[in-house]
Amino acid sequence: MSPSKTPSTIPEESETGVEGGRRRATINDIARLAGVSKKTVSRVINQSPFVRDETRERIEAVIAEWGYAPDPQARGLAFRRSFLIGMIYDNPNPQYVVNMQLGLLDGMRGSGFELVVHPCNRASPTFLTDIRAFVERQKLFGVVLPPSVSEDERVAKLLNEIGCAYIRIASVELDKPEHMIVGQDRMGGAQAARHIVELGHKRIAFISGPETFRSSHERRGGFEDGLAEAGLSLSPNDIVQGAYTFESGVACGDELLSRSPRPTAIFCGNDEMAAGVLQSARKAGLSVPQDLTVVGFDDFQIAQAVWPPLTTIHTPTREIGRIAVEKLIGDERREPRDVTKMEPNLVIRQSSGPVPA
Amino acid sequence: MSPSKTPSTIPEESETGVEGGRRRATINDIARLAGVSKKTVSRVINQSPFVRDETRERIEAVIAEWGYAPDPQARGLAFRRSFLIGMIYDNPNPQYVVNMQLGLLDGMRGSGFELVVHPCNRASPTFLTDIRAFVERQKLFGVVLPPSVSEDERVAKLLNEIGCAYIRIASVELDKPEHMIVGQDRMGGAQAARHIVELGHKRIAFISGPETFRSSHERRGGFEDGLAEAGLSLSPNDIVQGAYTFESGVACGDELLSRSPRPTAIFCGNDEMAAGVLQSARKAGLSVPQDLTVVGFDDFQIAQAVWPPLTTIHTPTREIGRIAVEKLIGDERREPRDVTKMEPNLVIRQSSGPVPA
DNA sequence: CTGAAAGCGCTTACAG
DNA sequence: CTGAAAGCGCTTACAG
Numbered sequence: 001m002s003p004s005k006t007p008s009t010i011p012e013e014s015e016t017g018v019e020g021g022r023r024r025a026t027i028n029d030i031a032r033l034a035g036v037s038k039k040t041v042s043r044v045i046n047q048s049p050f051v052r053d054e055t056r057e058r059i060e061a062v063i064a065e066w067g068y069a070p071d072p073q074a075r076g077l078a079f080r081r082s083f084l085i086g087m088i089y090d091n092p093n094p095q096y097v098v099n100m101q102l103g104l105l106d107g108m109r110g111s112g113f114e115l116v117v118h119p120c121n122r123a124s125p126t127f128l129t130d131i132r133a134f135v136e137r138q139k140l141f142g143v144v145l146p147p148s149v150s151e152d153e154r155v156a157k158l159l160n161e162i163g164c165a166y167i168r169i170a171s172v173e174l175d176k177p178e179h180m181i182v183g184q185d186r187m188g189g190a191q192a193a194r195h196i197v198e199l200g201h202k203r204i205a206f207i208s209g210p211e212t213f214r215s216s217h218e219r220r221g222g223f224e225d226g227l228a229e230a231g232l233s234l235s236p237n238d239i240v241q242g243a244y245t246f247e248s249g250v251a252c253g254d255e256l257l258s259r260s261p262r263p264t265a266i267f268c269g270n271d272e273m274a275a276g277v278l279q280s281a282r283k284a285g286l287s288v289p290q291d292l293t294v295v296g297f298d299d300f301q302i303a304q305a306v307w308p309p310l311t312t313i314h315t316p317t318r319e320i321g322r323i324a325v326e327k328l329i330g331d332e333r334r335e336p337r338d339v340t341k342m343e344p345n346l347v348i349r350q351s352s353g354p355v356p357a
Numbered sequence: 358m359s360p361s362k363t364p365s366t367i368p369e370e371s372e373t374g375v376e377g378g379r380r381r382a383t384i385n386d387i388a389r390l391a392g393v394s395k396k397t398v399s400r401v402i403n404q405s406p407f408v409r410d411e412t413r414e415r416i417e418a419v420i421a422e423w424g425y426a427p428d429p430q431a432r433g434l435a436f437r438r439s440f441l442i443g444m445i446y447d448n449p450n451p452q453y454v455v456n457m458q459l460g461l462l463d464g465m466r467g468s469g470f471e472l473v474v475h476p477c478n479r480a481s482p483t484f485l486t487d488i489r490a491f492v493e494r495q496k497l498f499g500v501v502l503p504p505s506v507s508e509d510e511r512v513a514k515l516l517n518e519i520g521c522a523y524i525r526i527a528s529v530e531l532d533k534p535e536h537m538i539v540g541q542d543r544m545g546g547a548q549a550a551r552h553i554v555e556l557g558h559k560r561i562a563f564i565s566g567p568e569t570f571r572s573s574h575e576r577r578g579g580f581e582d583g584l585a586e587a588g589l590s591l592s593p594n595d596i597v598q599g600a601y602t603f604e605s606g607v608a609c610g611d612e613l614l615s616r617s618p619r620p621t622a623i624f625c626g627n628d629e630m631a632a633g634v635l636q637s638a639r640k641a642g643l644s645v646p647q648d649l650t651v652v653g654f655d656d657f658q659i660a661q662a663v664w665p666p667l668t669t670i671h672t673p674t675r676e677i678g679r680i681a682v683e684k685l686i687g688d689e690r691r692e693p694r695d696v697t698k699m700e701p702n703l704v705i706r707q708s709s710g711p712v713p714a
Numbered sequence: 715c716t717g718a719a720a721g722c723g724c725t726t727a728c729a730g
Numbered sequence: 731c732t733g734a735a736a737g738c739g740c741t742t743a744c745a746g
Binding site: 385395398428433435 | 721723724725726
């Protein structure tokens with residue numbers, strides 16, 4: 001087909017080179033077999049437009065035949081950037097972490113990128129140093145930051161300084177559009193409020209997440225927005241501070257349910273706390289939803305594992321992860337990189353019902 | 358201190374090179390600054406004994422001063438092996454996955470290795486091809502296989518063929534000692550049996566995990582061992598097949614509790630199913646532990662989130678992860694690489710109690 | 715549209 | 731105990 005300077009075989013190949021072959025093909029092998037220079041093969045790999053169609057097709061055929069895939073380490077060394085994407089997170093919820101990882105992997109499937117996970121601790125004295133060492137040493141292509149580390153301005157500043165691409169996943173827009181995926185927790189809070197209002201409740205309480213999570217404020221704010229639409233509002237007394245944990249849900253539930261008159265509906269900042277309230281209600285001898293309506297947020301596994309199954313606000317965590325990666329590795333020329341917004345939605349199960357007569 | 362052939366500075370360094378420095382030091386910089394060849398620096402990095410103490414100290418001082426860390430990509434390219442460790446898994450439990458990841462990261466802290474996660478699906482037609490491509494392309498240093506993918510002999514065979522180091526985490530020894538970490542689920546099953554027997558139960562049932570998980574068999578076998586110690590045994594009728602899911606726990610609970618006479622104690626293959634049985638008991642109007650004793654396995658988060666909190670068998674997932682990595686990257690000369698065994702242990706909470714009068 | 719040279723930051727033989 | 735040369739598998743200038 002075309003002259004090749006050396007024999008058209010790969011040294012040491014005893015079998016097919018694909019199945020059970022001893023040595024993987026390199027760019028040199030492909031170049032030789034296709035009768036071109038390695039630079040031209042490189043152009044094909046990197047989708048350069050400056051290759052004649054005929055040449056490209058010939059090279060692509062050889063690549064396919066040999067099952068060649070460029071070595072990410074060599075490519076990374078030359079590019080001065082690896083093909084690794086870091087997930088840096090401090091979210092304590094296993095379900096969230098796993099869903100997010102699956103979403104990120106969805107987004108990089110077939111791209112040649114790999115996911116490197118990096119839990120962190122914002123309270124650690126080496127917090128920023130650790131992240132910097134991780135990113136610089138691995139020459140990460142980019143990082144994805146879920147809440148609450150996504151809300152830390154120091155991290156964003158650091159990443160900008162060292163020139164590392166990043167996506168922040170948060171409940172509000174806290175950075176330039178190209179860096180943001182917004183979960184719109186506020187909208188979810190309003191959905192919960194409308195549902196509770198429609199059921200006729202008036203004595204309504206809210207269990208908030210920790211102050212340090214932006215989502216705590218958004219979910220509360222949205223809830224108040226939704227109540228306001230019906231002319232209702234939350235007094236400071238109606239808001240109790242939890243910690244997004246099951247135990248804190250129990251404690252907050254205990255406090256709210258001991259009041260007189262007690263609330264007929266409680267909206268919780270997440271499912272864990274809602275599950276805690278369910279347990280608190282049981283201890284108090286109250287039936288859900290007959291005596292008390294409980295609404296959660298997130299729609300993680302626990303929402304369906306408790307009894308009764310929780311009415312909650314579903315957040316599309318996995319989809320958010322996929323879109324985050326696509327935004328990170330995506331084709332810059334494809335579209336203006338505006339902020340990406342995701343919508344939560346209400347899932348009605350059995351923990352919510354009409355206000356008791 | 359010693360002659361250096363070129364000026365003792367790093368080009369382009371405008372600041373300290375550590376904080377806010379523009380360029381990271383390379384092996385060449387260190388060699389020049391220490392007045393040695395890069396090969397000698399390489400010897401220090403790789404802990405070669407053939408370096409004079411004085412030389413080593415001088416080089417180490419320069420390395421520390423500049424905060425130099427070798428580039429993993431360049432090192433990997435030369436070594437023909439990356440510094441990435443893969444976790445290949447198909448375990449459906451988020452808590453297990455996260456705990457295992459944390460354990461693996463514990464084991465690699467400070468080592469320069471990074472963790473690349475790779476969920477897989479044993480039912481996929483490209484299952485083995487995917488794993489092969491992942492391992493070969495990334496030139497993985499090694500992989501850790503938790504259950505149930507750890508139980509797949511095809512994967513072990515593939516890894517052996519392509520010469521990739523691996524550790525299998527399983528409930529029994531299914532490979533050479535150097536490849537195994539054994540969870541000893543059998544022992545845990547026996548612990549559950551002894552606890553139930555001590556409480557005086559005679560009508561005892563077992564809800565098994567899926568046939569495809571080795572742990573299902575081990576947990577049952579251990580449970581039967583423990584019962585046998587007290588002269589008790591399980592008839593085929595006392596064993597119901599679940600699927601390690603909450604829903605399957607509900608279904609199996611429904612079946613067992615509709616029998617007459619019904620069992621007074623149910624041992625479940627994992628916590629998820631035990632939580633399902635709790636829900637089933639509630640539907641049937643039974644109190645736990647007054648009317649029914651329920652015992653789980655794993656001691657994941659859900660064990661404490663349900664009501665009553667579950668008596669269960671704690672498995673040290675995170676520790677197992679740490680030890681798996683240590684075994685993988687550990688110093689070969691340190692010790693004979695025998696099989697590593699981990700012990701589960703009984704955690705008594707409120708779902709178990711004396712047999713009803 | 716294509717290629718020869720130099721380089722990314724390390725290590726492996728091979729000498730001494 | 732130490733070093734100069736060659737190479738790992740790619741890409742970036744620079745030519746043509």
